[in-house]
Amino acid sequence: MQQQQLITAPNLDAPDDFYEALIEAHQGLSTEESHAFNARLVLVLANHIGSLAVLREAFDAARAS
Numbered sequence: 001m002q003q004q005q006l007i008t009a010p011n012l013d014a015p016d017d018f019y020e021a022l023i024e025a026h027q028g029l030s031t032e033e034s035h036a037f038n039a040r041l042v043l044v045l046a047n048h049i050g051s052l053a054v055l056r057e058a059f060d061a062a063r064a065s
Helices: 015-026 031-049 052-064
Strands: none
Touching: 015 031, 031 052
């Protein structure tokens, strides 16, 4: 199995479209529902990534920003 590394360089095909879709996904949600949505989204994306090493890199990168 190949070792994965976190991609930190811009990598979204359409970042503005992603941001718009993310905002739309939050439309109509209360603050509590929005936080719960974000938590579920993080878990779904973490499952997609699948590598604890990459996720730890992401934690470090998020804390540093």
